[in-house]
Amino acid sequence: MITTILFDIGDTLVHAAAPGTPVDAPQAAPLPGALRTVRALASTHRLGAVTDTAVKTGADVMVALTGTGFEDLLEVIVTSQEIGAAKPDPIGLFAAMTALDATPSQTLFIGDADVDEAAAAAAGVAFARIDPRETDPVDAAVRRALVQLDGPLSAAVALVPAVDHDAEREATSRHLQLTKPPGSLGRLESLGIQLAAIAGQVPPPVPRPAAVAVFAADHGVVASGVTPWPQEVTSQMVANFVSGGAAINVLARQAGATVTVIDVGVAADLDGMGITVSPRLWSRRIRSGTADLSRGSAMTFTEARAALDLGAEVAASLVGAGARALVTGDMGIGNTTASAAVIAALTATDAKAVTGRGTGIDDAMFRHKVELIDKALARLPADPDPVLVLSEVGGLEIAALAGFVVGGASLRVPVVVDGVIAAAALLAAHTLCPAVLPYVVAGHRSTEPGSSAVLSRLGLDPVIDLGLRLGEGSGACLALASLEAAALVLRDMATFEEAHVVNGA
Numbered sequence: 001m002i003t004t005i006l007f008d009i010g011d012t013l014v015h016a017a018a019p020g021t022p023v024d025a026p027q028a029a030p031l032p033g034a035l036r037t038v039r040a041l042a043s044t045h046r047l048g049a050v051t052d053t054a055v056k057t058g059a060d061v062m063v064a065l066t067g068t069g070f071e072d073l074l075e076v077i078v079t080s081q082e083i084g085a086a087k088p089d090p091i092g093l094f095a096a097m098t099a100l101d102a103t104p105s106q107t108l109f110i111g112d113a114d115v116d117e118a119a120a121a122a123a124g125v126a127f128a129r130i131d132p133r134e135t136d137p138v139d140a141a142v143r144r145a146l147v148q149l150d151g152p153l154s155a156a157v158a159l160v161p162a163v164d165h166d167a168e169r170e171a172t173s174r175h176l177q178l179t180k181p182p183g184s185l186g187r188l189e190s191l192g193i194q195l196a197a198i199a200g201q202v203p204p205p206v207p208r209p210a211a212v213a214v215f216a217a218d219h220g221v222v223a224s225g226v227t228p229w230p231q232e233v234t235s236q237m238v239a240n241f242v243s244g245g246a247a248i249n250v251l252a253r254q255a256g257a258t259v260t261v262i263d264v265g266v267a268a269d270l271d272g273m274g275i276t277v278s279p280r281l282w283s284r285r286i287r288s289g290t291a292d293l294s295r296g297s298a299m300t301f302t303e304a305r306a307a308l309d310l311g312a313e314v315a316a317s318l319v320g321a322g323a324r325a326l327v328t329g330d331m332g333i334g335n336t337t338a339s340a341a342v343i344a345a346l347t348a349t350d351a352k353a354v355t356g357r358g359t360g361i362d363d364a365m366f367r368h369k370v371e372l373i374d375k376a377l378a379r380l381p382a383d384p385d386p387v388l389v390l391s392e393v394g395g396l397e398i399a400a401l402a403g404f405v406v407g408g409a410s411l412r413v414p415v416v417v418d419g420v421i422a423a424a425a426l427l428a429a430h431t432l433c434p435a436v437l438p439y440v441v442a443g444h445r446s447t448e449p450g451s452s453a454v455l456s457r458l459g460l461d462p463v464i465d466l467g468l469r470l471g472e473g474s475g476a477c478l479a480l481a482s483l484e485a486a487a488l489v490l491r492d493m494a495t496f497e498e499a500h501v502v503n504g505a
Contacts, residue, residue, distance in 0.1 A: 002106060002108045004100050007038075007074070007109075010052075013031060013034050030068050037139040037142060040435075041159070044157060046075055049074050057081070076096055076100060079092075086115075093120065093125060111130070128144060143159055152313040158410075163194075164199075167201055168193055168197035174203075178496075179494050179496055179501050180493075188486045194441070195490075198439055207324050207480070209322065210257040211319075211323035211325070213328065213473075214241055214473060215311070216238050216262065217263075219290050219293075222334040226358075234333050239275045241331070242261060242281050248329055248472035260279075262284050263283050264284055282314075286307055293393045298338065308402055311400035315403075319408070325413055326408040327473050328416070344377055347427070352370045355449070386428045389428065395421075406429050414440075416443045420446045426458070441483065442455055444475030446469050447467055
């Protein structure tokens with residue numbers, strides 16, 4: 001696994017501000033997005049630089065970088081003058097790795113030239129070349145390399161940046177200048193400020209189009225009698241999603257959002273049912289449903305990790321295709337049982353307090369459901385690892401949704417989460433990567449008690465509360481109109497000065 005990332009500075013992290021100015025001298029300017037990416041990486045990796053420069057020492061380069069922000073993030077800089085050798089000689093890379101206690105197998109070198117790549121090859125370290133033509137070249141290069149070396153989830157975790165607090169303050173200030181009493185637009189104001197912080201600009205871009213990802217999977221615990229609905233309904237609803245007849249399809253059309261169904265673990269043979277792969281249905285099945293979580297592990301640790309990777313990969317695909325907001329959707333008969341188990345495990349809460357009636361079960365079945373969850377939870381250690389929790393008592397769609405949340409945050413778009421299934425996934429995502437939370441919008445409050453438990457634990461205020469408990473992404477999709485309105489207010493509403501209105505505040 002990559003623990004250390006080294007950079008060539010010149011034209012990899014910074015441009016010269018004027019012709020003839022050395023790229024690692026004062027007045028160098030960061031490449032677009034580079035500083036935000038490096039700041040994100042600093043929370044998970046050790047960072048350094050190896051650069052060919054006329055500046056004598058790494059300390060001199062640190063001084064030269066003052067004001068760019070990189071001087072506080074790079075732990076060590078090795079220069080060619082300092083070691084008496086320039087790339088492609090790998091001695092600089094070895095010196096930096098020694099200083100950072102890293103081995104070649106743990107190190108990634110980011111550069112822009114053939115000599116950088118040759119030095120990496122000679123040192124036996126992985127190499128990624130930036131392409132300055134890309135919108136965010138450093139992020140793109142690092143992401144490609146980390147996905148290949150450590151998988152999509154690890155890459156996403158490493159690349160979730162802090163939101164932009166300068167933009168957050170600017171949006172807050174702008175709201176005070178708009179033609180309204182302060183705070184009079186209530187939640188729309190805080191949503192707009194959040195969108196500005198996510199995007200790093202004021203006004204924020206309107207989060208449209210949105211993409212709904214409905215992850216579908218079956219649950220072996222259905223065989224133990226936790227729901228009156230047969231498992232076949234999962235595959236039948238997948239067909240309904242694909243044909244456009246489900247609630248989420250109706251609501252997504254209203255919101256101008258796309259709906260993509262991802263088969264991550266449906267038990268039935270969809271192809272045999274005539275439900276074929278298409279732009280609306282992606283086949284990414286990891287296994288055909290989980291095992292019965294009341295009798296043993298729902299899936300293996302490796303399968304849970306694969307589902308997490310899949311979710312991050314789907315987020316990257318949808319954002320790459322143009323989505324500017326992501327919406328969590330789910331389908332899987334029995335998944336409220338798995339969700340309650342995940343929530344209870346990760347919050348150390350009594351199972352009964354976070355277990356709901358799902359599809360509308362009676363008292364006897366509810367008691368049985370809680371007993372089965374308690375039985376499954378007894379296998380877990382205190383303060384368990386979130387991937388272990390997902391593998392023992394979770395679901396394939398829950399794990400994929402957790403990866404989807406992290407992936408969306410790493411791509412700096414708002415992620416609107418739905419009900420209790422998404423809440424369980426969000427809790428797992430937050431446990432894996434706490435930095436995701438400022439990117440998340442709670443679309444609604446489900447009537448399932450586990451949803452409120454997670455929202456309370458994470459301090460999230462849902463956008464709407466309509467007594468929904470359908471899933472599919474329905475409540476989150478309904479919240480999209482509020483997000484769009486929040487962005488439009490900051491973009492299109494006149495200030496007191498522009499409208500020639502006296503500010504009475």
